[in-house]
Amino acid sequence: MARVPHVVYSSVASADRGTGVPHFESKHAVERHLRASGAAFTIVAPAMFMDMLLAPWSLPGLRDGRIGSPVPADVPGQRVAVADIGACVAMVIEQPDRFAGERIEIAGDASTGDELAATLSRHAEREIRYLETPMEQAGGEDLEKMFLFLNEVGYQVDIAALHDAVPEVAWHDLDAWAAGQDWTALLAPQSNWA
Numbered sequence: 001m002a003r004v005p006h007v008v009y010s011s012v013a014s015a016d017r018g019t020g021v022p023h024f025e026s027k028h029a030v031e032r033h034l035r036a037s038g039a040a041f042t043i044v045a046p047a048m049f050m051d052m053l054l055a056p057w058s059l060p061g062l063r064d065g066r067i068g069s070p071v072p073a074d075v076p077g078q079r080v081a082v083a084d085i086g087a088c089v090a091m092v093i094e095q096p097d098r099f100a101g102e103r104i105e106i107a108g109d110a111s112t113g114d115e116l117a118a119t120l121s122r123h124a125e126r127e128i129r130y131l132e133t134p135m136e137q138a139g140g141e142d143l144e145k146m147f148l149f150l151n152e153v154g155y156q157v158d159i160a161a162l163h164d165a166v167p168e169v170a171w172h173d174l175d176a177w178a179a180g181q182d183w184t185a186l187l188a189p190q191s192n193w194a
Helices: 022-037 050-054 059-063 082-094 113-124 141-152 159-165 174-179
Strands: 007-010 041-046 066-069 077-080 103-106 109-111 129-132
Touching: 007 022, 007 082, 022 041, 022 141, 041 082, 050 059, 059 066, 066 113, 077 082, 082 103, 103 159, 109 113, 109 174, 113 129, 113 174
Parallel strands: 007 041, 041 103, 066 129
Antiparallel strands: 077 109
């Protein structure tokens, strides 16, 4: 790392809080190594990505009018738009002295599953219901531990303080992010020939 003037590391919000979630813990191990290395660094630690709501595994459910996870419908979850992660990282790269040695947890919004479904329904102009899925369908032990953490503790980004400290980033809330999506194309029926 001797030739790298400033390392920007993408971690995850709450990774430094002893969550017991394997992929959070591995990111925190990298953070500790980076701090011990003596290199100039900034750690950017995003919450859940809003854009994952449109991942290939989510779109079939959305097309059928549902979205869900093992998190109960009334538990708020913090999310951040991928565009805002990019804008934040670009700013860190452009202003390394401003953010040197910092760990920046980032999120644009906190909303429950029911609020998520209502927002998506409004923008998609069709009903989308939130369904709490069984924990066994989370996708393995690592994801089960993550969803248990999200159920019991959750990300704890101080969203208002972040947005005040870094006003240069647009910081999309869920509504603004959803307004920027092409719901007609996203939810169009898919041909078996596609």
